[in-house]
Each structure stands twice: as C-alpha cells, then as structure tokens.
Amino acid sequence: MTDNRQLQKMALDFSNDPHKRYNILTGEWMLVSPHRTKRPWQGKVEKPPVTDRPKHDPKCYLCPGNVRANGTQTPVYEATYVFNNDFGALIPNTSKASYKKGLLKAAGEKGICRVICFSPDHSLTLPDMSIEAIEKVIDLWQSEYKELGSKKFIKHVQIFENKGATMGCSNPHPHGQIWAQSSIPQEVVKKSKQQKKYWRANNQSLLQAYLTQELEEKERLVCENEHFVALVPFWAVWPYEAMIIPRRHFQHIGQLTAAEKTAYAAILKDLTQRFDKVFDISFPYSSGIHQAPTDGKAHPEWHFHMAFYPPLLRSATVKKFMVGYEMFANPQRDITAEMAAAKLRG
Numbered sequence: 001m002t003d004n005r006q007l008q009k010m011a012l013d014f015s016n017d018p019h020k021r022y023n024i025l026t027g028e029w030m031l032v033s034p035h036r037t038k039r040p041w042q043g044k045v046e047k048p049p050v051t052d053r054p055k056h057d058p059k060c061y062l063c064p065g066n067v068r069a070n071g072t073q074t075p076v077y078e079a080t081y082v083f084n085n086d087f088g089a090l091i092p093n094t095s096k097a098s099y100k101k102g103l104l105k106a107a108g109e110k111g112i113c114r115v116i117c118f119s120p121d122h123s124l125t126l127p128d129m130s131i132e133a134i135e136k137v138i139d140l141w142q143s144e145y146k147e148l149g150s151k152k153f154i155k156h157v158q159i160f161e162n163k164g165a166t167m168g169c170s171n172p173h174p175h176g177q178i179w180a181q182s183s184i185p186q187e188v189v190k191k192s193k194q195q196k197k198y199w200r201a202n203n204q205s206l207l208q209a210y211l212t213q214e215l216e217e218k219e220r221l222v223c224e225n226e227h228f229v230a231l232v233p234f235w236a237v238w239p240y241e242a243m244i245i246p247r248r249h250f251q252h253i254g255q256l257t258a259a260e261k262t263a264y265a266a267i268l269k270d271l272t273q274r275f276d277k278v279f280d281i282s283f284p285y286s287s288g289i290h291q292a293p294t295d296g297k298a299h300p301e302w303h304f305h306m307a308f309y310p311p312l313l314r315s316a317t318v319k320k321f322m323v324g325y326e327m328f329a330n331p332q333r334d335i336t337a338e339m340a341a342a343k344l345r346g
Helices: 004-010 034-038 131-149 186-202 206-217 258-278 337-345
Strands: 019-023 028-032 081-084 098-101 104-107 111-117 156-163 175-181 221-224 228-231 242-246 285-290 305-309 312-315
Touching (some): 206 242
Antiparallel strands (some): 019 028, 081 111, 156 175, 228 242
C-alpha cells in the first residue's frame, strides 16, 4: 500500500521538478524546467536600451510635422494618430488567385496594415502616459476594429505593439500596429477551436472558468481592478509573460462599457509600469489583443483578452531565445509562472 511519504514524493513540485503544462487556449503543451534557474549564465549579454529621448525628434517619421520615408508629411497631431503603413506586409489590391501544383499550395492574401501613434511625445511609452491618454489609444483601437472589420474582405483584425529594439521595433516613438487580413491567422484559429469546444460543452466562456480558478488560487495574479485582472498564465512561455482578462465575458473591444474602458486603461498602465520595475528599465515586449474574428459569424465562445510576451530573462541585458529544443520540439521555460507573478506583484 502506498503510504503518505510515497504520495508526497510522487506529487509534482512546481518549484523543482521538470514538468509539462497545458495551454487551454491553443491545445498545446510546453515544458517547464525550474531547476535550471540555478545554473550559471554565460550567454549573450545585450546592451541596455537607451531611455533618454527628446519629446520631439526631427529625424523621427512618427513625430508630429515630420516627413516620412515615402515623402508624406505626418500632421501636427495632438493626441493619437493613425495612418496606412507605408511599407505594409499586407496590401488591399494583391492578387486573389490561388496556386496548387502537386503538394504545393499558395493563395493571395489581401489586407490592410496601419500604424497607430499613441502620443505626439517621442519620449513616452504606454506606462508613462496618463490613464486619460491611454483611453484615447483604446478609442482608436475600437474605431479601427469597427472600421476595418466592417470591410467585406477582412476576416480578422490584429491589434499589437512591439516595444523596444530588443523586440525588433524599428522606431522608438510610442506606437503600435494593426494588420487586418482576408483570412483568420493560425493562432486565432487554434484559440477559436478551443474556446468553441468548451463553450459547446459547458455553455460558459473558457476564460471565464479559467479566471474564476485563478482568482481562487491567487498564485499567478499580478494586479486587478473592478473590471480587469492581469495575471501570468499557468502555461506562460516567455519569462514574464502576462495576460489581461476582463471579468465580464464579451467578444471584442467594441463592446467595452465606458467604465470598462477606463479600467482597461488603468490596468494597462499598472501592468506595464510593473514590467518597467522588474529590471528598472523601459521593458521590451510584444503585446497583442485577441478577440472575435470579423468574418460576419457569431462568436459567443470568444472572450476578449490581451497578452504580453516580454523576452528579458535574468537582467536588463539578458533575454530568452527561442532556439534548439523550442524550434524543433515545443516551447520551454525555466522561471515558473508562479515565480514570475510573485516578481511582478512585488
């Protein structure tokens, strides 16, 4: 018969035992190796990011009044500003033709890419902006989702931000992007499948059920307010990965109430300020909003959320690389979600 000592030995120790974790939103597994946090580091060390920037840079094509690379003059905007990306990855007038030859397949992909300037002040980032200023960014996200999503050939609108040179951001001016396209991208397809399966079986949002459990356990919570919760997801891959989930189940950003919009701005500021305090620098990350596709179908299963993938691992100059095992097998991390959440809370 198994005694209590044997049961204790068999139980998973998340702080020391290598283990797998399941991502409920994608149906995929990832590997956690917490014991590796004790190993010495001899990897690449990046240069710390430059943080001293002027309010207006005459060489920056996103600053008010400056001329962009294609000769267009950026207007003297006073809050937010959006324009079609001069070098967009997607264009609306591409060929719609498809290609098939043996096992090879391809198809034209139409779309629209836009750039959103968060502020006319070149020196700012989202955590530096006021809640009122961030609300204006959310206003623009809402109007762009509605306007782009209403076009017949657009099936999905992806709102995202790459912050910092470490994330490949080519311009330090506070800005994000929107890629709207004629098909639904793979990550969204996976999340749609998982959420729909749970909705049909339980008549409840998958993230609503997940959030209820996280609020009970509290281990991975970072910050919260009346309408939103920020946490490190149980299946997080990036060292300080985080997710913002609304307490109320709704499908897309256009459904925010006035109170929820203010609360969303507040938790965006709170979470990103916590990022900056981890290593006392302007924290780089890629963030993205996931919400219902704009394909004209009802998506009651979808639960709006926003994810943040910061790459920094051990310090302001050491980042995580997705290489080797991650490229050929599946994602892996050393710092557990619980460790990261504790650090962000503190």
